[in-house]
Amino acid sequence: xxxxxxxxxxxxxxxxxxxxxxxxxxxxxxxxxxxxxxxxxxxxxxxxxxxxxxxxxxxxxxxxxxxxxxxxxxxxxxxxxxxxxxxxxxxxxxxxxxxxxxxxxxxxxxxxxxxxxxxxxxxxxxxxxxxxxxxxxxxxxxxxxxxxxxxxxxxxxxxxxxxxxxxxxxxxxxxxxxxxxxxxxxxxxxxxxxxxxxxxxxxxxxxxxxxxxxxxxxxxxxxxxxxxxxxxxxxxxxxxxxxxxxxxxxxxxxxxxxxxxxxxxxxxxxxxxxxxxxxxxxxxxxxxxxxxxxxxxxxxx
Amino acid sequence: xxxxxxxxxxxxxxxxxxxxxxxxxxxxxxxxxxxxxxxxxxxxxxxxxxxxxxxxxxxxxxxxxxxxxxxxxxxxxxxxxxxxxxxxxxxxxxxxxxxxxxxxxxxxxxxxxxxxxxxxxxxxxxxxxxxxxxxxxxxxxxxxxxxxxxxxxxxxxxxxxxxxxxxxxxxxxxxxxxxxxxxxxxxxxxxxxxxxxxxxxxxxxxxxxxxxxxxxxxxxxxxxxxxxxxxxxxxxxxxxxxxxxxxxxxxxxxxxxxxxxxxxxxxxxxxxx
Numbered sequence: 245x246x247x248x249x250x251x252x253x254x255x256x257x258x259x260x261x262x263x264x265x266x267x268x269x270x271x272x273x274x275x276x277x278x279x280x281x282x283x284x285x286x287x288x289x290x291x292x293x294x295x296x297x298x299x300x301x302x303x304x305x306x307x308x309x310x311x312x313x314x315x316x317x318x319x320x321x322x323x324x325x326x327x328x329x330x331x332x333x334x335x336x337x338x339x340x341x342x343x344x345x346x347x348x349x350x351x352x353x354x355x356x357x358x359x360x361x362x363x364x365x366x367x368x369x370x371x372x373x374x375x376x377x378x379x380x381x382x383x384x385x386x387x388x389x390x391x392x393x394x395x396x397x398x399x400x401x402x403x404x405x406x407x408x409x410x411x412x413x414x415x416x417x418x419x420x421x422x423x424x425x426x427x428x429x430x431x432x433x434x435x436x437x438x439x440x441x442x443x444x445x446x447x448x449x450x451x452x453x454x455x456x457x458x459x460x461x462x463x464x465x466x467x468x469x470x471x472x473x474x475x476x477x478x479x480x481x482x483x484x485x486x487x488x489x490x491x492x493x494x495x496x497x498x499x500x501x502x503x504x505x506x507x508x509x510x511x512x513x514x515x516x517x518x519x520x521x522x523x524x525x526x527x528x529x530x531x532x533x534x535x536x537x538x539x540x541x542x543x544x545x
Numbered sequence: 546x547x548x549x550x551x552x553x554x555x556x557x558x559x560x561x562x563x564x565x566x567x568x569x570x571x572x573x574x575x576x577x578x579x580x581x582x583x584x585x586x587x588x589x590x591x592x593x594x595x596x597x598x599x600x601x602x603x604x605x606x607x608x609x610x611x612x613x614x615x616x617x618x619x620x621x622x623x624x625x626x627x628x629x630x631x632x633x634x635x636x637x638x639x640x641x642x643x644x645x646x647x648x649x650x651x652x653x654x655x656x657x658x659x660x661x662x663x664x665x666x667x668x669x670x671x672x673x674x675x676x677x678x679x680x681x682x683x684x685x686x687x688x689x690x691x692x693x694x695x696x697x698x699x700x701x702x703x704x705x706x707x708x709x710x711x712x713x714x715x716x717x718x719x720x721x722x723x724x725x726x727x728x729x730x731x732x733x734x735x736x737x738x739x740x741x742x743x744x745x746x747x748x749x750x751x752x753x754x755x756x757x758x759x760x761x762x763x764x765x766x767x768x769x770x771x772x773x774x775x776x777x778x779x780x781x782x783x784x785x786x787x788x789x790x791x792x793x794x795x796x797x798x799x800x801x802x803x804x805x806x807x808x809x810x811x812x813x814x815x816x817x818x
Binding site (some may be wrong): 333354355357361362365366367368369370371372373374375399400402405406407421422423424427428431434 | 594631632633656657658663685686687688689690691714716717718720722735737760761762773774775776777778779
């Protein structure tokens with residue numbers, strides 16, 4: 245064996261030893277810190293990254309798409325989705341589309357005020373026509389922004405068995421009023437919106453639970469740690485039930501999350517590459533009517 | 546000793562009571578059912594957002610009021626005259642008075658401007674109506690909260706046994722709404738006709754929704770002395786309430802199941818032999 249070969253073999257052996265030492269150290273650390281702590285950390289990172297990537301779709305944009313599609317299918321000029329703020333006892337505009345949609349978003353609707361307030365409190369859907377005859381209806385807000393509808397259709401949003409908001413369409417196109425069929429169709433859209441909201445809220449809840457688990461990991465009490473362990477197992481089982489699409493999305497989210505941690509330049513490059521890729525895909529498929537870029541740039545990743 | 550099960554004691558030779566088959570409810574005509582009746586003497590409760598007695602559609606006095614709301618130490622009952630929080634109760638009361646102009650109207654206000662305790666307040670409203678011997682109650686609202694399923698079921702059964710007719714609007718949404726799903730109430734949805742004949746309604750032989758009444762583009766009274774054109778099952782139910790008030794004005798004492806049979810006989814889709 246020549247000298248170079250010996251040096252190579254030694255270098256390889258050193259590398260192997262170093263790697264093994266690191267692995268042993270990692271294993272020891274993992275045992276010391278309890279195995280599931282690291283798993284939880286990874287899951288939290290994954291969850292955080294996924295929520296950043298998916299949140300615009302699962303919540304705001306999805307809700308906007310629901311309202312937009314409902315308005316298109318039912319042939320309405322404008323639409324809004326309100327959620328109840330239980331503390332303030334009023335309705336908050338979550339989505340508004342159509343003429344004056346930006347202006348209307350600044351308003352809150354007190355419960356007991358107008359059609360949406362009544363539908364939210366009574367849980368009964370309702371439609372009105374010739375609304376302009378009384379501008380004090382739902383339309384006191386509308387009149388203040390110079391948009392008074394002729395017809396209104398409003399259905400409640402249920403989450404489990406509770407009303408959490410209302411979905412409203414304004415101005416039926418091509419007819420003086422909304423029909424009972426329109427009411428039934430809008431109720432189906434309301435169900436979709438409620439599911440999107442429920443998922444988003446459940447996601448937030450799970451993140452809170454996970455954070456609490458990690459925070460209390462330093463707990464010395466063995467019983468408490470055992471309970472945490474059982475919680476982690478349950479959570480892990482829940483994660484495994486994810487669909488293939490979820491798993492793929494999470495994988496992509498983790499990559500994006502990692503890329504954005506390298507620095508501002510890398511972040512910009514990542515956004516540009518993704519943007520170009522998505523634009524290319526949209527052009528190929530005929531395009532969507534909303535923009536991803538604005539939302540991604542608007543969030544602090 | 547002659548021991549009998551408790552409920553059988555009502556069927557001994559001495560205790561059994563004769564009943565009248567007049568009117569013949571399964572072959573009754575509109576004339577026999579309510580001709581000449583204006584609903585006079587019939588107490589009709591509107592359990593809703595509070596009737597505005599000053600609206601011209603009410604055409605007469607509101608005979609009693611109670612507003613129920615959540616207080617710090619439980620429910621608070623206020624029997625002073627009140628206003629309509631939304632216009633919804635006035636719309637229902639206007640439809641009822643248009644059909645039964647001399648019925649006695651009682652405004653039971655359970656819908657306010659808060660969501661807190663709405664299920665409990667709604668139940669208290671139904672109980673108030675039973676305790677104050679109302680004959681017919683219009684319920685153009687309901688609750689979807691499953692927590693109230695059993696207790697509301699019990700309450701509507703009590704109304705049925707006390708001969709208080711509960712007319713309940715079905716919800717258009719694919720979610721069960723109580724009490725419209727119960728057999729002890731008369732459940733009403735809108736029929737699809739835009740024809741504004743308040744007496745034209747249909748019977749559905751496949752419940753839970755039993756009757757279809759006008760509820761599309763109905764001209765109704767609203768807040769601030771206004772009128773609006775509205776669509777919803779909320780406005781179908783008071784048509785049936787008004788008709789029941791007229792029937793009871795002519796035939797006081799009919800039980801809820803007799804009323805249902807009369808309505809079925811008078812339905813536009815019922816054919817006579």
